[in-house]
Amino acid sequence: VPMSSSASGSSAPVPAGLPDPEAGARVVADDRAHLFHSWAAQGAVNPMPVAGGEGRYFWDYEGRRYLDFSSQFINLNIGHAHPKVVAAIKDQADRICMIASTFANDRRGEAARLIAEIAPGDLNRVFFTNGGAEANEHAVRMARIHTGRPKVLSAYRSYHGGTATAISLTGDPRRWANENSGSASGNVAHFFGPYLYRSHFHATTEAEECERALAHLEQVITFEGPSTIAAIVLETVVGTAGILVPPPGYLAGVRELCDRYGILYIADEVMSGFGRTGAWFAVDHWGVTPDLITFAKGVNSGYVPLGGVILSDAVHDTFRDVAYPGGLTYSGHPLACAAAVGTITAMREEGVNENAARVGAEIIGPGLREIADRHPSVGEVRGLGVFWAVELVRDRETREMLVPYAAGGELARPVDEVVAACKEGGMWPVYNYNRIHVVPPCTITDDEAREGLAILDQALYAADKYVG
Ligand code: PLP
Numbered sequence: 001v002p003m004s005s006s007a008s009g010s011s012a013p014v015p016a017g018l019p020d021p022e023a024g025a026r027v028v029a030d031d032r033a034h035l036f037h038s039w040a041a042q043g044a045v046n047p048m049p050v051a052g053g054e055g056r057y058f059w060d061y062e063g064r065r066y067l068d069f070s071s072q073f074i075n076l077n078i079g080h081a082h083p084k085v086v087a088a089i090k091d092q093a094d095r096i097c098m099i100a101s102t103f104a105n106d107r108r109g110e111a112a113r114l115i116a117e118i119a120p121g122d123l124n125r126v127f128f129t130n131g132g133a134e135a136n137e138h139a140v141r142m143a144r145i146h147t148g149r150p151k152v153l154s155a156y157r158s159y160h161g162g163t164a165t166a167i168s169l170t171g172d173p174r175r176w177a178n179e180n181s182g183s184a185s186g187n188v189a190h191f192f193g194p195y196l197y198r199s200h201f202h203a204t205t206e207a208e209e210c211e212r213a214l215a216h217l218e219q220v221i222t223f224e225g226p227s228t229i230a231a232i233v234l235e236t237v238v239g240t241a242g243i244l245v246p247p248p249g250y251l252a253g254v255r256e257l258c259d260r261y262g263i264l265y266i267a268d269e270v271m272s273g274f275g276r277t278g279a280w281f282a283v284d285h286w287g288v289t290p291d292l293i294t295f296a297k298g299v300n301s302g303y304v305p306l307g308g309v310i311l312s313d314a315v316h317d318t319f320r321d322v323a324y325p326g327g328l329t330y331s332g333h334p335l336a337c338a339a340a341v342g343t344i345t346a347m348r349e350e351g352v353n354e355n356a357a358r359v360g361a362e363i364i365g366p367g368l369r370e371i372a373d374r375h376p377s378v379g380e381v382r383g384l385g386v387f388w389a390v391e392l393v394r395d396r397e398t399r400e401m402l403v404p405y406a407a408g409g410e411l412a413r414p415v416d417e418v419v420a421a422c423k424e425g426g427m428w429p430v431y432n433y434n435r436i437h438v439v440p441p442c443t444i445t446d447d448e449a450r451e452g453l454a455i456l457d458q459a460l461y462a463a464d465k466y467v468g
Pocket residue numbers: 130131132133134136159160161162235239240268269270271272296297307
C-alpha cells in the first residue's frame with residue numbers, strides 16, 4: 001500500500017488518497033440505509049467505515065490507523081492483506097471461481113490434505129462448510145448418526161455459533177434471549193467447565209478445579225444417561241466467553257470419560273485453531289486427540305468464508321456405505337480453499353505459530369501481568385499464544401465484575417470507557433461483558449505487541465476510577 005504523509009492527527013503515515021471523509025460518509029449512509037447487522041439493536045448500530053488494512057493495522061477514511069488487537073472477530077491470524085494469500089485467491093479466481101462440490105478441484109483437495117496433515121491422530125477427512133456454526137451443526141449430526149444417540153453436552157460459558165444446534169450448544173443465556181425466534185434445537189444439556197477464578201466447585205488450586213470439574217461432568221453424564229449421549233462439544237480454550245485455558249489434565253479427563261461411556265469428543269477449534277494459541281490446534285498443547293474437530297476463522301484468516309469438520313477414520317467409516325444426509329452448496333468453495341492453502345503454506349514458511357507462541361510467552365503474558373500489578377481494576381489476566389483476556393473487577397477481594405451499573409442516577413459503563421480510550425490511542429480491542437480480549441494477529445511483531453499493551457495500559461485508568 002503506497003503511503004503518503006498527511007495531517008491526519010495520527011503520527012503514522014496514512015495511505016494515499018486519504019483522508020476522504022466524504023467517501024467514508026457515503027459508505028456509512030449505504031450501510032445504515034440497507035444493512036441489517038448481527039447481534040445488534042439496529043437503531044444503535046454506528047459502524048466505522050474502513051478503507052483498508054495491511055499487516056496488523058487497518059485504517060478509516062479519515063486516514064486514522066488502528067493497531068488491530070481484535071483480528072476482526074479473531075479471524076486474521078496471518079494479518080490483513082497477506083500478499084501470498086491474496087495471490088492464491090487471485091490465481092484461483094483467474095482459473096475457476098466456482099465448481100460444485102461433486103467435482104474434484106486442486107485447491108479443495110490440497111486444502112483438505114494440508115488440514116489432515118496438521119490435525120492430530122487419525123483425523124484424516126475434512127468436510128468443508130462456510131463457517132463455524134455450520135461446522136458444529138454437521139459435527140453433531142455426524143456424531144448422532146455414528147452413535148445412534150440423540151443428546152449432546154456442552155459447557156456453560158461457551159460460544160458455538162448462531163444457528164439452530166450451534167446456538168443451543170452455546171452456554172450463554174444472553175444468547176437464548178428471544179424465545180420467539182424458535183431457533184433452538186432440543187437434546188442439548190449443559191455442564192460447568194473449569195474456571196478457577198470463579199470456581200463453581202469451591203476449588204482453590206488448578207488441580208482441585210480439574211478434578212472437581214471432571215467429577216461434575218461425570219455426574220451430568222450419569223444423570224442424563226450415558227446411553228443417550230452422542231457427543232460432548234467443547235471449546236479447547238473457551239474463546240468468546242472468557243479465554244478460559246483448561247487446567248492440565250482436564251482435556252485428557254474429558255477424553256477418558258468419552259471413551260468410558262462411548263461418547264464422541266468434538267473439539268470446537270473455530271477460534272482456538274490455526275495458530276491462535278501458538279500451535280496448529282489448541283488440543284496439541286495437551287496431546288489430546290478428539291473424534292471430530294470443528295474449525296473456521298484462522299484456517300484462511302477469514303479472507304473468504306470457510307469452516308469445516310475434521311473426521312476420525314472411525315466416524316468417516318460410518319458413512320462409507322451409507323450416504324451422509326447433509327451438504328452445502330458452497331462446501332469446499334475453490335476461492336475459500338485456495339485462501340486456506342495460501343494461508344497454511346505461508347504460516348509454515350514464515351513460522352507464524354512459533355511467533356504467536358513466543359510473543360505470547362515473552363511479551364504479551366509478562367506485559368499483561370505487569371499491567372495487572374499497576375491497575376486495581378484488573379482481577380485476572382489469562383491466556384496463551386495471542387489469545388488473552390483481561391478480566392475487570394470492581395473489587396479484587398470479592399471479584400465483583402466491572403459491568404455497567406447505576407452510579408448516582410447515571411449508568412456507568414467502565415468497559416466501554418476503556419474501549420473508547422484504546423481506540424483513541426490507536427488500538428482496536430475486543431471486549432465482552434467485563435473483559436478486554438487481547439487477540440492480535442499471530443504475525444504481530446514484538447514492537448507492535450508492546451505498542452498495543454502500552455495503549456491498553458493507559459486506557460485501563462478509565463476502569464480504575466470505578467474500583468471500590
Ligand atoms: N465456535 C466458536 C468457538 C466460535 O468462536 C465461533 C464464532 O466466533 C463459532 C463457533 C461460530 O462461527 P461462525 O460465526 O463462523 O458461524
